[in-house]
Amino acid sequence: MNLLYALPRVPLAGGPTPLQALPRLSAALGGPTLWCKRDDLTALGGGGNKARKLEYLLAAARADGADTVITFGGAHSNHARMTAVAARMLGLEPILVLTGTPLDPPVGNLLLDHLAGARIEWAPDYGAGRDALVADLKAELARAGRRAAWIPGGGTTPLGAMGYVRAALELRAQCEAEGIRPAAMVCAVGTEGTWRGLRAGAALARWPVAAHGVAVATPAERAGFGVGPPQGFFAEMAALLGTPLDVPPAAIDEDHVGAQYGAVTPAAVAAMALALRTEGLVLDPVYTGKAMAGLAAAVRAGRYGPDDHVVFVHTGGWPGLAPKAAAIAAESAP
Numbered sequence: 599m600n601l602l603y604a605l606p607r608v609p610l611a612g613g614p615t616p617l618q619a620l621p622r623l624s625a626a627l628g629g630p631t632l633w634c635k636r637d638d639l640t641a642l643g644g645g646g647n648k649a650r651k652l653e654y655l656l657a658a659a660r661a662d663g664a665d666t667v668i669t670f671g672g673a674h675s676n677h678a679r680m681t682a683v684a685a686r687m688l689g690l691e692p693i694l695v696l697t698g699t700p701l702d703p704p705v706g707n708l709l710l711d712h713l714a715g716a717r718i719e720w721a722p723d724y725g726a727g728r729d730a731l732v733a734d735l736k737a738e739l740a741r742a743g744r745r746a747a748w749i750p751g752g753g754t755t756p757l758g759a760m761g762y763v764r765a766a767l768e769l770r771a772q773c774e775a776e777g778i779r780p781a782a783m784v785c786a787v788g789t790e791g792t793w794r795g796l797r798a799g800a801a802l803a804r805w806p807v808a809a810h811g812v813a814v815a816t817p818a819e820r821a822g823f824g825v826g827p828p829q830g831f832f833a834e835m836a837a838l839l840g841t842p843l844d845v846p847p848a849a850i851d852e853d854h855v856g857a858q859y860g861a862v863t864p865a866a867v868a869a870m871a872l873a874l875r876t877e878g879l880v881l882d883p884v885y886t887g888k889a890m891a892g893l894a895a896a897v898r899a900g901r902y903g904p905d906d907h908v909v910f911v912h913t914g915g916w917p918g919l920a921p922k923a924a925a926i927a928a929e930s931a932p
């Protein structure tokens with residue numbers, strides 16, 4: 599027994615999202631049988647992984663009596679876009695604290711943030727300047743008699759990661775229905791919430807599947823996201839679930855970041871082209887293109903054999919193409 603299905607949750611993601619066979623991509627890579635968990639198709643504001651985290655985070659915000667939601671991200675954050683839309687759907691006011699360079703006119707996620715009517719505040723940095731701005735915003739709202747919920751960047755908290763515990767259980771049921779036992783689930787690793795959630799879900803279900811996480815940010819950049827080490831995080835998840843959680847340690851695949859978070863790499867653009875040409879999957883340059891580059895490299899290196907099944911967890915991110923259009927076009931020119 600565990601408390602997963604007793605945790606307060608507002609349905610935002612729809613689903614179950616499809617588990618799609620990828621026969622043409624499998625043939626093109628010449629290795630294992632590949633599948634795709636289509637979390638790019640979650641039913642919230644253009645889709646993506648954050649919908650699952652927000653189901654829990656916004657249920658908690660509502661239970662706390664919040665009328666406003668403040669979150670943080672880069673200028674082109676998928677998380678910020680999905681939080682803004684989800685807040686609107688629940689009648690909450692979205693405030694986005696963003697870093698980076700505002701594009702004029704806005705494109706991609708930033709354009710959608712504008713369309714969703716989110717209030718946008720630009721933070722000078724990821725650290726003290728951001729924290730001071732958020733503190734000022736909270737004080738301003740409190741003076742106006744309003745109550746704000748704070749959602750950390752990426753929605754990565756032990757509660758938010760429950761969305762991916764749920765996703766792992768959903769995926770396991772789909773794999774059983776297909777009669778397959780996958781060797782691994784492959785996903786992009788940013789703030790680690792998706793990857794940690796999948797691992798916790800597999801541990802909870804005693805499902806022997808590896809979670810192959812492909813980094814999209816350098817270790818130093820990831821440390822800056824401020825999520826904290828896994829042991830304490832999994833312990834908090836176990837407390838929420840009301841059951842011990844024995845999550846085996848796992849290493850992150852660090853080989854596909856490029857120079858830094860957000861850098862457009864030739865391998866990611868090649869993976870984007872391959873996925874689109876073989877299976878009609880739209881990947882993005884910042885997250886899923888790099889995760890697919892990691893999967894393709896692992897297949898080429900023989901990490902997965904011809905008898906294996908491997909599930910690529912598509913976490914969305916298509917609005918991330920627009921701000922990187924020039925670099926993608928330059929990399930994919932014939």
Ligand SMILES: Cc1ncc(COP(=O)(O)O)c(C=O)c1O
Nearest residue numbers: 676788789790791792885913915
């Ligand atoms: C499209 C997409 N994929 C993957 C990720 C990484 O997820 P996480 O931050 O949970 O590691 C993100 C995070 O912003 C994302 O937007």
